[in-house]
Amino acid sequence: MKTKVALITGGYTGEAEISYKSSAFVYSQIDKEKYDVFLIDITPQSWEYIDQDNQKHEIDRQDFSLNINNEKIHFDVAFIILHGTPGEDGRLQGYFDMIGLPYTSCGALTSSLTMNKGYTKAIIQDIDQLNVAQxxxxxxxxxxxxxxxxxxxxxxxxxxxxxxxxxxxxxxxxxxxxxxxxxxxxxxxxxxxxxxxxxxxFVKGREFSQGIYRDSKGELQVLPATEVITTREFFDFEAKYTPGLTQEITPAEINADQKNRADEIIKEIYIRLNCKGMVRVDFFLQNETDKFYFIEINTIPGQTPQSFIPQQVKASGRTATEFYGELIEAALIS
Known part of the structure; x- marks a missing residue:
């Protein structure tokens, strides 16, 4: 019997637009021979599944189930690809904890904490070789x-x-x-x-983004870093989502010492914040000092075909199908 996966998309903020693009890519890559995937759209107006006949089916929020043709469908795992509220700030995670449904992302407390950039900096500021801007x-x-x-x-x-x-x-x-x-x-x-x-x-330096996740064996896997070079003043919304404004180099051109330091810092950030699933850490490498400066952590990183994590997965020699399957299996046993 296939594992039933609720692929969660949508959201309550302007980031919903990116959620739909991310979830469409993830849906296209998940192994349908192994997983039965239901795309669930969560908005302020409704929580619903739209089937192949364009029929809408409302989620029963008592137990996050569906009723289709008088058949009650319960999910084995939730794959959260909902950027912003309520999928990235711990609200959805807390709900899933209460009904006992496993999910692929960080837990409720970590998700809530890491959405608060100031509080996150307070937790990680004493990590060895990591710096934070004033x-x-x-x-x-x-x-x-x-x-x-x-x-x-x-x-x-x-x-x-x-x-x-x-x-x-x-x-x-x-x-x-x-x-x-x-x-x-x-x-x-x-x-x-x-x-x-x-x-x-402002910290003047090279900007990088790097993914990390815990696999189904419990091992931390650090993905190759991406360097971000933008024609804009900084890596803003337009630079992130407008083709041609940003050059992204994956894997980043860094030396062995820089790579080793970055990998160890990112592992420590993941552990210190008690992360689960995949996260992405953004950082600067300061020009004058070669020191790493923390920018932020993203616990539901973008998954469009152009996003950093899919680029890094490919650069690591994995396929997106293998990667997403690994995240699902890790969530089921965590």
Whole structure:
């Protein structure tokens, strides 16, 4: 009998657009001979499965089951490819924990923590050979005086971003103090990010993104790194999703020492944050010092054909089908 997989997509934020693209690619790559895959769309309006005849079937949220032609379908595992709320911030994971359904991503606490960039930095800042940029975490109560708080504590240039956002939505680079108020407004007003803002001093260096996951044998597998070279001011939403604006080199051209250090740092980040499944860590390699600076961790990284993780899986010699099967099997035994 095939394993029944609920492939979760959609979402409550602007990142839903990317979720649909990611889940379409994952669906196309999963081994249908081994897995019976149901694409479940979760939106603020409904949780539903649309069958091949375009018929909609509402999920029973009591036990996350389906009723199709009077047959009750229970899933063996949830494969979460939902970026942003509620799939990346721990809400869906907490629900699945309560009903006892295994899933492929990090647990509820880790997912919730890592959506908060400021809190994540506090947990990983003492990891050996890992550095974090000077920063200020602003809450909604700080909004009236946010510019003055930043000026008193940080130096230009700066990155201003929603503390709980993704896909660089609401993020700006600030080169002058005159640019700061608008950047703060953009970050505070970004949809579904909790009205918290993280402001960080700019680190000049090469930018990398690297995946890591735990396989079905319990072993950590670090994927080859990707270097990101963009024609934009920084790797913003347009650079991420507009063809031609960014050059992505996988595997990255780094020396053996840099590779070994990056691999060990990323493993320690994964362990320190108690991660599960696949995650992606973004970091800078500072030009002057050759030191690694943490940017952020993504616990539901993009899975479009152009996304970093599929690139890295291919560069590692694996197929996407093998990789996604490994994530499903690891979730079933965890």
């Amino acid at each position: 920063s200020v975490l602003l809450f909604d109560i700080d909004r009236p005086n946010a510019s003055e708080v930043v000026k008193n504590k940080l130096s230009l240039p700066l990155f201003v971003k929603p503390n709980a956002g993704g896909s660089s939505i609401g993020m700006n680079k600030v080169n002058t103090w005159e640019e700061l108020p608008k950047a703060l407004e953009d970050a505070y007003d970004a949809e579904g990010t909790g009205k918290q803002v993280l402001v960080e001093e």
